[in-house]
Structures are given as structure tokens and as C-alpha cells.
Amino acid sequence: MQSPRPSGLKSLGSTTGRFRRWWNHGDLPFRAAIALAGILVLVIVLAIGRELWAHSILPREKFGLAFLTTSTWDPVRQQFGALPFIIGTIETSVLALIMAIPAGIGVAIFLAELAPDWLRAPLGTLIELLAAVPSVVFGLWGLFVFIPDVVKPLGNTLHSAFSFVPLFDGPVYGPSRLAASMILAIMILPTITAVTRDVFLALPRTQSEAAFALGATRWEMIARVLVPQSLSGILGAVILGLGRALGETIAVTMVIGNNPDLSASLLHPGYTMASLIANEFSEATNETYVQALIEIGLVLFVITLLLNMIARLLVWRVARRFTGGTA
Amino acid sequence: MQVRGLNFYYGNVRAITDVNLDVPEHRIVAIIGPSGCGKSTLLRTLNRMSDFVRRSRMDGEVLLDGENIYGTTVDVVDVRRRVGMVFQRPNPFPKSIYENVAFGPRMLGIRNRGDLDGIVERSLRGAALWNEVCDKLKESGLALSGGQQQRLCIARAIAMEPEVILMDEPASALDPVATSKIEDLMRELRESYSIVIVTHNMQQAMRISDDTAFMNVNSQRSGHIVEVGPTKRIFTDPQQKETEDYITGRFG
Ligand SMILES: Nc1ncnc2c1ncn2[C@@H]1O[C@H](COP(=O)(O)OP(=O)(O)O)[C@@H](O)[C@H]1O
Numbered sequence: 001m002q003s004p005r006p007s008g009l010k011s012l013g014s015t016t017g018r019f020r021r022w023w024n025h026g027d028l029p030f031r032a033a034i035a036l037a038g039i040l041v042l043v044i045v046l047a048i049g050r051e052l053w054a055h056s057i058l059p060r061e062k063f064g065l066a067f068l069t070t071s072t073w074d075p076v077r078q079q080f081g082a083l084p085f086i087i088g089t090i091e092t093s094v095l096a097l098i099m100a101i102p103a104g105i106g107v108a109i110f111l112a113e114l115a116p117d118w119l120r121a122p123l124g125t126l127i128e129l130l131a132a133v134p135s136v137v138f139g140l141w142g143l144f145v146f147i148p149d150v151v152k153p154l155g156n157t158l159h160s161a162f163s164f165v166p167l168f169d170g171p172v173y174g175p176s177r178l179a180a181s182m183i184l185a186i187m188i189l190p191t192i193t194a195v196t197r198d199v200f201l202a203l204p205r206t207q208s209e210a211a212f213a214l215g216a217t218r219w220e221m222i223a224r225v226l227v228p229q230s231l232s233g234i235l236g237a238v239i240l241g242l243g244r245a246l247g248e249t250i251a252v253t254m255v256i257g258n259n260p261d262l263s264a265s266l267l268h269p270g271y272t273m274a275s276l277i278a279n280e281f282s283e284a285t286n287e288t289y290v291q292a293l294i295e296i297g298l299v300l301f302v303i304t305l306l307l308n309m310i311a312r313l314l315v316w317r318v319a320r321r322f323t324g325g326t327a
Numbered sequence: 328m329q330v331r332g333l334n335f336y337y338g339n340v341r342a343i344t345d346v347n348l349d350v351p352e353h354r355i356v357a358i359i360g361p362s363g364c365g366k367s368t369l370l371r372t373l374n375r376m377s378d379f380v381r382r383s384r385m386d387g388e389v390l391l392d393g394e395n396i397y398g399t400t401v402d403v404v405d406v407r408r409r410v411g412m413v414f415q416r417p418n419p420f421p422k423s424i425y426e427n428v429a430f431g432p433r434m435l436g437i438r439n440r441g442d443l444d445g446i447v448e449r450s451l452r453g454a455a456l457w458n459e460v461c462d463k464l465k466e467s468g469l470a471l472s473g474g475q476q477q478r479l480c481i482a483r484a485i486a487m488e489p490e491v492i493l494m495d496e497p498a499s500a501l502d503p504v505a506t507s508k509i510e511d512l513m514r515e516l517r518e519s520y521s522i523v524i525v526t527h528n529m530q531q532a533m534r535i536s537d538d539t540a541f542m543n544v545n546s547q548r549s550g551h552i553v554e555v556g557p558t559k560r561i562f563t564d565p566q567q568k569e570t571e572d573y574i575t576g577r578f579g
Pocket residue numbers: 337342361362363364365366367368369380
């Protein structure tokens with residue numbers, strides 16, 4: 001629409017004026033900067049993938065898909081099968097999530113809705129501090145305190161109560177998949193809790209008021225409004241936790257026992273992809289061995305990307321369902 | 328519903344002073360007055376939404392069917408089920424139209440699909456929204472226009488079959504057409520419910536209410552009711568100079 005300009009604004013019509021206005025207003029440069037950052041992230045991810053792919057050519061050509069489905073890892077005979085490590089990574093991460101999600105949501109509900117005022121800030125800070133503890137400290141603590149005091153007794157109890165379930169087959173070791181999962185759960189708990197609490201605190205007051213005005217109890221408000229409306233945010237928190245669990249190296253290496261065991265028992269030692277790379281990279285002496293470890297890295301990279309994409313898809317679908325289809 | 332000797336304090340500040348007000352059945356009571364005089368504060372004491380304000384305190388009584396809703400044996404949740412509320416800004420849940428209306432009944436434990444369908448249809452008809460949404464009940468409540476959203480919130484409130492409905496400037500965020508629809512609806516709701524409406528719009532109070540209470544701040548800047556009576560009398564023959572000044576726009 002053209003409207004006659006007041007004469008005082010004429011200069012804005014000139015080319016330099018228009019450029020300055022465009023530049024100061026900042027819409028286009030801002031969008032360009034954002035796009036550039038987005039492209040940069042994509043380029044970095046692709047570059048990493050390409051490097052991993054290019055440097056794992058030897059084992060890929062030699063073993064093909066068998067690399068993913070066989071379980072012999074024998075550097076001396078140049079046999080490389082990654083199955084136990086893939087299973088170990090997924091198993092410990094999923095188990096950690098199963099333990100950390102309900103606990104994290106519970107603590108977040110407490111922090112956001114139930115805790116008395118004087119407790120919120122100190123407890124929140126404590127949890128954020130826990131997220132900043134270096135993983136090697138978790139590993140040491142796990143090895144010398146948590147395993148003997150908690151994991152071992154728990155393992156014995158589980159074994160004697162459910163020895164007929166393959167998951168709890170004996171003998172009961174200290175360092176085990178259970179130990180790794182529990183340490184991972186403790187490590188990702190602060191992340192999940194802190195993010196979920198922030199998501200809960202972002203619920204508009206008008207929404208909780210609407211529920212209360214209809215006669216909702218606090219629990220009904222939490223269960224029917226707060227949690228459902230926060231689902232996409234909670235999923236985001238879970239993705240962050242999962243990312244940390246999948247890639248966590250040193251703490252897991254210290255407590256999992258590092259044994260490529262294919263038994264189903266959680267009480268037995270296991271091995272993860274990240275631990276394997278950390279343990280063996282410095283000893284890998286020939287090219288196929290090094291490249292097999294890089295291929296492990298590639299698999300970990302792809303699994304992380306896939307799980308992230310699945311989770312994001314979930315977030316997107318949930319968000320669309322809850323925040324109003326067309327609007 | 329009767330309010331007796333109600334005082335409400337935010338911390339040490341007395342926001343409303345010695346309010347007495349009767350809300351007879353099947354009547355619309357409008358509360359008017361300059362902004363900041365405590366209209367919303369008063370309204371929120373009527374269904375105990377005021378309980379959520381930290382460091383607040385009240386004394387006095389609010390009687391619902393003769394029983395003080397602040398009595399020690401009274402269940403707050405039950406009070407809020409019997410006294411519904413519609414807010415200034417429409418606040419539907421980000422759920423489907425159907426689920427918005429079914430929210431309250433579901434909390435009461437009604438699960439049977441047929442029963443819920445019946446309640447949803449009755450409530451949407453009651454809120455004069457059924458004809459506009461009957462073929463898109465599964466769509467999000469947020470996809471509706473502002474006026475439709477506000478009527479959805481009214482449907483959500485009447486699905487609980489309350490005795491009283493409180494409305495805090497329910498049309499102030501709406502355009503004139505949507506506003507007049509809400510006003511028509513209120514006249515219909517009057518058949519089944521008692522209504523208390525806060526409004527800053529005197530024409531609106533005149534058009535829809537049976538009784539009008541005029542609130543103002545006193546010399547200590549605390550809100551109180553200056554005058555209450557049948558709407559016609561308040562606007563044609565106010566007994567207090569303050570009321571006359573306000574309704575004739577010679578205020579302040
Ligand atoms: N949560 C609160 N804490 C402290 N003071 C408040 C709070 N809510 C309202 N007030 C004060 O109480 C007075 C009445 O407010 P309100 O009831 O919202 O008036 P109205 O609805 O008539 O505009 C105002 O002075 C306001 O500043």
C-alpha cells in the first residue's frame with residue numbers, strides 16, 4: 001500500500017536511507033545469521049559423519065553388515081564384531097532412562113509445585129550442581145561406594161528373589177550392567193529434573209487457574225494439565241539425558257566391568273561402544289583394528305542421530321496434538 | 328449466595344473492606360467501579376481462588392446455600408465445583424473442543440462415552456456454541472476465535488452444573504460482535520444459574536444485570552461497596568453522590 005509520505009520522512013525513501021533502515025531494522029541480516037548458524041551445524045555433523053565413514057573403509061569392506069551382527073572381537077585374529085557393544089550401550093542407556101525419567105519428573109513436580117518456598121531455591125541449586133560433577137568422580141564414587149554398598153546387595157536380593165528370570169542370572173558381580181545403568185541414571189537425573197522443572201514453571205498461570213476453578217485438586221491439575229501440556233518439553237529433557245547416557249564414557253568404563261558378554265543378565269559385566277573406544281584406541285596397532293574402532297564410533301554416531309530424530313518426531317507430533325492443529 | 332462482612336488483605340494492605348452483597352438465584356449481579364478498586368479480589372473470594380494468593384488473609388463470611396464456604400469442614404474443591412468461574416482472557420486448554428468441555432466431568436469420574444457425549448452437547452448448546460462447532464468437536468479449542476473460545480470456557484464451566492457462575496470482565500478482550508453474543512448468552516444462562524459479573528463497561532452492566540454493586544476505594548485506598556441495588560435504580564436514581572459522579576462520567 002502506498003500512502004503519501006510526510007516531507008520530513010523523505011530521506012527514508014532514498015537508497016541509502018532505505019538501506020540503513022533495512023540494516024537497522026535487522027530483520028533480514030538477523031534471519032541470514034540464524035540460517036548461517038543452522039547451516040554450520042549441519043555442515044559440522046555431515047563432516048563428522050563423512051570422516052567416520054571414510055576412515056572405517058577397511059572393516060566395512062571386510063565384514064559388511066556382519067560387523068553389526070557378530071560378537072567376536074579379536075584384534076589378534078583380526079575378527080571384529082560389534083554386537084555386544086551395541087547391545088551394551090542401548091541396554092544401559094534405556095535402563096538408565098527407565099529409572100531416571102519417573103524420578104526426574106517426580107522431583108521436578110516437587111520442585112515446581114509442592115515444595116515449600118524456602119526449600120525450592122536451595123534444592124534446585126543442589127540438583128544443578130549435581131549436573132556439574134565431572135563423570136570421573138561419579139565413576140570413582142560408583143566403584144568404591146555405590147557398587148559395594150548398593151549395587152551388590154541389590155543384585156544379591158534380585159538374584160535370590162528372581163533367579164528364574166534370565167535378567168537376574170548369577171553369579172552376582174559388582175561391576176555390571178546394573179551398576180552402569182544406575183550410575184548413568186544418577187548422572188542424567190539432574191539434567192532431566194532441571195529441564196523438566198523449568199518446563200513446568202513455564203506453564204501459564206491461566207492454565208492452572210482454569211483447572212482449579214473447575215474444582216481440580218492439586219494432583220488433578222498436575223496429572224491432567226501440567227504434565228500433559230509439558231510433554232514435549234519433558235521429551236526434550238529426556239533427549240538431553242539420553243544423549244548424555246549414550247555417549248558417557250569414563251564413568252561407565254569404571255563400573256561396567258568391560259567384558260563383551262552376551263548373556264541377558266543385568267548382574268553380569270558388560271561393555272559399551274564408548275568404553276571400548278576409550279579402552280582400546282591407544283593400543284590399536286594396525287590399520288584394520290584402528291578402523292574397526294572408528295566404525296564403532298560411526299555406529300554410535302548413527303544410533304545417537306537416529307534416536308534423536310525419533311525423539312524429535314515424537315516431540316513434534318505431541319506438540320502438534322496439544323497446541324491446536326491448525327492454529 | 329451472600330457475602331457478609333468480608334475483608335481481604337494482601338499482606339498488611341486491606342484491599343477490600345466490609346463488603347456485604349447478596350446474589351439471589353437466577354439473577355445477574357454486576358460489579359462496577361474504577362480499576363484497582365478490588366472487583367477481581369472480591370470475585371475471587373467467592374470461589375476461594377483467592378486461597379492461592381500468598382500472604383493473603385480474609386475475614387467475614389461467604390454463604391453458599393446458607394453454609395460458609397470458608398468453614399473448617401468445607402471442601403474447597405467442592406466449593407469450586409459449585410461456583411464456576413470464567414476469566415478475563417479466554418483460557419481453553421490446548422485440547423480438543425470436546426475434551427475441554429469434558430474436562431470437569433471426567434474429574435468427577437464420568438467415563439461412559441454416551442454420558443460424556445450428552446454432557447458435552449448440552450453444555451455447548453447451553454453456551455450457544457453447539458451449532459458452530461458440532462462438526463469439529465475433535466479440533467483444538469485454540470483454533471477457535473476469541474469469542475468462541477470464551478463461550479467454550481463458559482461451556483466448560485457449565486458442564487460442572489454449578490449453582491453460581493463468576494465472570495471477571497468476560498468480554499473485555501473481545502470485539503463488539505463477540506461481546507454482544509456473550510451478553511445474549513448471559514441472559515439465557517440467567518434462567519439456570521446465578522451470575523456475578525465484573526465489568527468496567529457501564530452500558531454492559533445496564534444491558535444485562537438485574538442488580539448492580541458500585542465499588543470504589545475509600546480514603547484509606549481500600550475497596551468497598553458504595554451502593555448496591557436494582558440496576559435500573561442505580562443508574563437512574565443513585566442515592567450516593569459518588570455513584571452519580573461515576574455513572575455520569577464526572578468521576579475523579
Ligand atoms: N496478588 C496481589 N498482591 C498484592 N496486591 C494485589 C494483588 N492483586 C491485586 N492487588 C491489589 O489490590 C487492589 C485491587 O485489585 P483488583 O481486585 O485486581 O482490582 P480491580 O479488579 O477492581 O481492577 C489493587 O490495588 C491491586 O494492586
